[in-house]
Amino acid sequence: AVSVLYFARSAELAGLRCETLSVPREITSLQLWEEIVKVHPRLAVIRDQVIFAVRQEYVLLGDQVLVLQPGDEVAIIPPISGG
Amino acid sequence: MEESEDVPKDFIKLKSEKLSVDEVSELVVSPSCGAVSLFIGTTRNNFKGRKVIHLEYEAYSSMAETEIKKICRDVRQKWPSVKHIAVHHRLGVVPITEASVIIAVSSPHRVESLEAVTYCINTLKASVPIWKKEIYEDEYSWKENKECFWANSEK
Numbered sequence: 001a002v003s004v005l006y007f008a009r010s011a012e013l014a015g016l017r018c019e020t021l022s023v024p025r026e027i028t029s030l031q032l033w034e035e036i037v038k039v040h041p042r043l044a045v046i047r048d049q050v051i052f053a054v055r056q057e058y059v060l061l062g063d064q065v066l067v068l069q070p071g072d073e074v075a076i077i078p079p080i081s082g083g
Numbered sequence: 084m085e086e087s088e089d090v091p092k093d094f095i096k097l098k099s100e101k102l103s104v105d106e107v108s109e110l111v112v113s114p115s116c117g118a119v120s121l122f123i124g125t126t127r128n129n130f131k132g133r134k135v136i137h138l139e140y141e142a143y144s145s146m147a148e149t150e151i152k153k154i155c156r157d158v159r160q161k162w163p164s165v166k167h168i169a170v171h172h173r174l175g176v177v178p179i180t181e182a183s184v185i186i187a188v189s190s191p192h193r194v195e196s197l198e199a200v201t202y203c204i205n206t207l208k209a210s211v212p213i214w215k216k217e218i219y220e221d222e223y224s225w226k227e228n229k230e231c232f233w234a235n236s237e238k
Contacts, residue, residue, distance in 0.1 A: 007143055008214035009225045051233045053212065056146040060233070075143055075212070079227035079234030082142070082172065082213030083124050083184050083204055 002068050004036060005075040010050060014040040014076075021074075026067055029059050032074065043076075051077050089113055093155040094169035095148055097213075102171050102182045111167035111189040120196035122204050124184040126177050136218045138177045143212035147172070150211045154203055158188070161202065162195040170203065172213060183215075205230065 001022045006014045023035050029052055037043050052059045053075040054066055068074070094110045104123060111119055126138050155168045169187045177183045186203045190196040209230035217224045227234040 005143065007141060007212070008216070049227075049233065049235055053143065053146055056149055075146070077143070077212055077233075078214065078225065079231045080208075080210075080212055081215040081226035081228050081231070082140070082147070082211045083208040083228070 001070055002072045002074050005073060007076065008078045009046060010043060010076040010078050013042040013046065015042075023068060025069075026065055028062070029054075029064050029066055030061050032066060033061050036076070046078060049079055053077050089115060089166075091159065091165070092167050093152060094167065094171075095151045095155070096171045097142055097144055097147060097174055098171065099173065099175040102173050102185050104182070104185060107169045107171050107185045107187045110169040111187045113166045113189050116166050116189040116191055116196075118191070118193035118196045119187060119189045120193070120200045122184070122186040122200045123182050124204070125182050126179050128179045130217055130224075133219050135179065136220060137179060138183060139216040139218060140172070140174045140177060140183060141214050141216075142172070142174055144174075147211050147213055151207065154206045154210070157206070158199045158202060162190065162199050164192070164195050165190045165199050168199070168203070170207070172207075172211075174213075 001020045003018060004021050005018045011017050055072055108119055128135050151170050158165055158168060166189045172184045186200050188196040188199040208228040215226045217226055
């Protein structure tokens with residue numbers, strides 16, 4: 001089980017800021033997105049604008065295989081606007 | 084002041100209280116430096132003709148601090164004479180004209196600190212997980228920095 005963190009628009013669409021999710025230990029980033037959208041279908045509208053941060057490293061939604069450990073943080077990162 | 088107290092330092096803070104230019108400048112002042120350069124990002128009252136009431140910021144705080152540390156490390160590689168770097172970013176509500184970010188860099192001569200400050204703010208906008216919401220009279224909008232490579236280009 002990993003910790004999924006939601007920020008900005010993704011937190012509004014999901015209706016929460018964090019939760020625990022059970023996912024396969026090895027999974028592509030796109031498959032991980034699809035698992036999350038199953039739980040929060042409203043997130044589908046932002047699919048083309050988000051990336052992940054897995055263990056605080058940015059990961060695009062795609063074929064990259066993630067190896068996840070229990071307790072790993074996965075964050076949904078909408079387009080940033082700091083500064 | 085002892086020599087050991089003047090080792091190069093990075094001062095990174097995310098906070099909800101009002102930012103202080105005096106405080107941030109004083110963090111980077113150094114007897115070996117002749118220059119302190121500053122950038123202050125302040126809240127504008129308008130965006131494309133719409134009146135902005137205030138801004139609200141949120142952050143993935145632990146990762147934001149890590150990303151800002153990476154920026155500081157990059158600055159020191161590119162401008163080795165840079166002494167101290169301070170980056171303070173405000174979170175939560177930021178009223179119009181107040182500062183949302185202050186960046187200060189000290190160096191012996193002015194060229195390096197001026198260039199380093201520019202690099203810091205430009206890279207912060209491209210890589211640090213902080214989000215800004217513009218609050219208008221009737222609605223709000225999550226902003227997207229043009230530096231952010233995963234934002235859709237403006238339609």
